[in-house]
Amino acid sequence: MNQSSSIHWEEGGQTCSAVWHSENGIAPHKKLVIADDTLTADDAYHLACEGTAILWRGDFQNARQLLQALVRRIDKPSKKSKRASKRVDPSSKTSQAPSPIDLFNKHRLIQSQRARVLGMLLIECNADHSIPLRRAPDVAIACLEAYGSTSDPYVISMRELLGVISAHEWRKNGVPVLADEEGEPIFIYPHYGVFSPIRGEYLELVCSAPLPQALEAESLAFDIGTGTGVLSVILAMRGINNIIATDLDGRALACAKENIALLNLNSQVEIMKANLFPAGKATLIVCNPPWVPARPSSTLEHAVYDPDSQMLKGFLDGLKNHLLPNGEGWLILSDLAEHLGLRSRQELLEWIDRADLKVISRIDTKPKHSKPFDQSDLLYFARSAETTSLWRLAVK
Template sequence: MSIEPTQPAPTLSWTQDGAEHTAAWFSASGASAPKNVQVVDDALTADDAYRLAAQGTSMLWQGDYHNARQLLSAMARRLPTFSRNDGEDVAKAFYRYRQGRTQRARMLGQLLVPLEEGPAVDLRRAPDVSGAWLAAAGAVETPTVVPLQDVLGAVGAYEWRRNGLFVQELDATMYPHYGTFAPIRSEYLALVAQAPLPSNELAFDIGTGTGVLAAILAQRGLKHVVATDSEPRAIACAQENLELLGLAGIVEPLLTNMFPEGKAPLVVCNPPWLPGTANTLLDNAVYDPKSRMLKAFLTGLAGHLDPGGEGWLIISDLAEHLGLRSREDLLAWIEKAGLTVIDKLDTPARHPRSMDSSDPFFDARSREITSLWRLGTKA
């Protein structure tokens, strides 16, 4: 049996006081270690920091932690704001918007901070981030350099996990883990809670995330739910939530890509709603590159449905209003997969952005409809 060689951990190097220094490199987005690094401290102005970032120079902060946070905020305020051009095609405008978000993440990701074993941020007045970082990225075994944005993201996600999110459809609180999308859009949960069940024996929940849809199905009386996800952190999150809800004996989280083995009378999937490239872990829950997951679900559904079974596709039509995907595309993919539409349950968007007239894509967001497509196989 051959053993694949272990890939060496990425490292980052810089020069300080005439000496070469090296540390491990970590980026939550998987970004490569920067090659041009400059050591900076509290004397650095926001204008100079912005200029360095624009030039592609990363800044290794060695000043006060709170000053670093203020500097990051000041850099963000200097980034150009997005605005629609008169008469601009909505799809082109959204593409520009996404490009701007990518550029924003790249620029702000240039401000770096050192981590040491603990894990701890090795800066003056740094808060205790050990619990947040362990939950997000694991132990730090050697001096490591990370983007400050990643530290702040881990701390924010840890607060979500500790406080939880009340889900009305469950009458209970869910606790999203770092990198697992929080179920804040209640309208799609309500559709799953209300749609008529074809059976109460077995269901597959594809891409379970926090496990919220599997939990709703279990509370509705399903005897067994297999909840799949390709991300280990999502499976761990679902397991924790299901145990807290007392549903661990009904729902079986399973680490696998898309479908489990076998067939079921009900197969449910809530894929990312927008075609596009994911730039962060949370983007994976929103953006589906070239609609790969959506197409994979539709293509594989017929082979995993019992005779007379149903596939529930929960998806928004926002992509259609943004010109990223047409209704004709979706119907063609359903037809090509050997499926037929049994019924479609709709609900209007109720999230804050759908009511924010200052949003550059308000027209599209205000018309958004979330649907549960009940799909069956062709006779």
């Protein structure tokens, strides 16, 4: 845990301090009040909205309920917004219609403001990750997994702590991603801060795409930006003998190594720290880069947002020099960015062409999660039209 910053407050006539921790990179709060079970949800909401953090000293479960109350208040549309809530088609030609980029930026602003307000409820943890509050759960293992060992007490937001607890449950129970030859589910165990493979449609693409015939002569694949290692697992299950999976993130590398070991795939899969490609060439190179070219607001968003499509461009630009003869590159990519006006299909095709690559084929599928069907979502127009594709690329 990064212990370079501290948070300070007055309590019981004394000046107190603790290590401040925020995965979102939020600076320690300057305005802070001590609160307990006597604080009403309305008063907490007003304090949070005006930028005053609340260090909780009451019952832990009451703090959890207070956070839920804050969620209801911040998500409840005001009377003014209800009157102005007629949905505007972003493809409309009228001058009043917001562009898709405008709607995306508005969505990001709303999410940022929501996170700021909900992040104002704070919890202090002891150096051993225990919580000195009534009815506090035992979160020592969850926090140890997320942050490692600590030597000093620290303060985090209640919202982040609940995220750590939730991530521990994902890691403990696993995510079913595909079935083995007997039809039994195969599980991947995501770590805190590593993108969970819960969107199964892109996994199905990798399961079903035809493998390059050249693998019969050289059964070697690279998995670029492996994350949990899930794509390496699929490639191994499809019979590829040697797979090198790369990532730069320490949490992702640890997560992938654990998943590969749990599935007894160490003889087939090697996990390596690298910026995109390892040394050498492979017959098949797979990459599932972040799908949206925008700046992440936290370390946890790097799996979703790729500023200026840097990872996507890096993969395309380096692919030619790392493919064996008759090899293929598989790019797994959603077109959500295209519907949001953040990247055009023509731009993508030009990047592919400039990298001396050609498209062999493209396999498409539609998302199966709930968001494309939520008409109350500000980005419904884009999510409902989204397609996820596996682009089969080869050297010209």
